Amino acid sequence: MASNLPALNPLSDEEIEELDDFLLDTDGIDESMNVSMLDGFLTAIICGPKLILPSEWTRWVWDTEHGKDTPNFSSTDEASRILGMLTRHFNDIASTLERAPEHYEPLLLENINNGNPIPILDEWCMGFVKGMSLDQDAWTDIAKAHPDWVSTIFLYGTEKGWDTLLARDIPLEEHMAMADELSTDVLAIYTGLKTQRETSALTFRTTKSSTSDLIRDAEIHNPADFCPCGSGKKFKLCHGEPGRLH
Secondary structure, three states, rough: OOOOOOOOOOOHHHHHHHHHHHHOOOOOOOOOOOOHHHHHHHHHHHHHOOOOOOOHHHHHHHOOOOOOOOOOEEHHHHHHHHHHHHHHHHHHHHHHHHHHHHHOOOOEEEOOOOHHHEEEOHHHHHHHHHHHHHHHHHHHHHHHHHHHHHHHHHHHOHHHHHHHHHHOOOOOHHHHHHHHHHHHHHHHHHOOOHHHHHHHHHHHHOOOOOOHHHHHHHHOOOOOOEEEOOOOHHHOOOOOOOOOOO
8 A cells, every 4th residue: 555655745834824824814715724624624534434535625725614615716727726635745744654764743833932932732633623524433433442542532533532632731841741742642543543544445456536527626717707705796806816825
């Protein structure tokens, strides 16, 4: 399985920022993930016992609540670039976990904290839990069998966990320790579910999903069309106006 993985080609810091800006500011998607939540989401899909195709998981990136909204890509070039970055980040996580697990790190946001950064686990863990929900029955069984694998993820990624955090008032040292151990938890999950994942892969050998497939299903506006916002103006004079902030 490892030999079929693409070469490591991680997103640059500038590309991560570009992808985050797109997810947070683009018209048509109000409940999209940020890059940290996306990273946790993709990690859960990669680690999980069942292979889930991009045609299924991508819609939840744009709309975490219902999986229905899609971004209003301005052109096929923009769609290709954004979806290409999603694919590259997915492949980078998968390749790192398989080929260089000692270098794996979750993509966490940080609280600057006057020059002493504190990692923010909530967004990443929420993304992982969302990824688990795409195969909920299997993950429920896994969580029951291996609670130590997901204890931190559930603590920071669920409403029940947040209630526990508030009630316990966890010390900063304990928070930092759990942040440091998150990579170890992910590696335990990835390794522990490898056999199930490889068995599941057999059912997908004849199924292919590529960036071009995703672009075909994406909503791309012709500047001459009327704007979907309902203003009655042409798209190029409304939400398609160059430099417009959304």
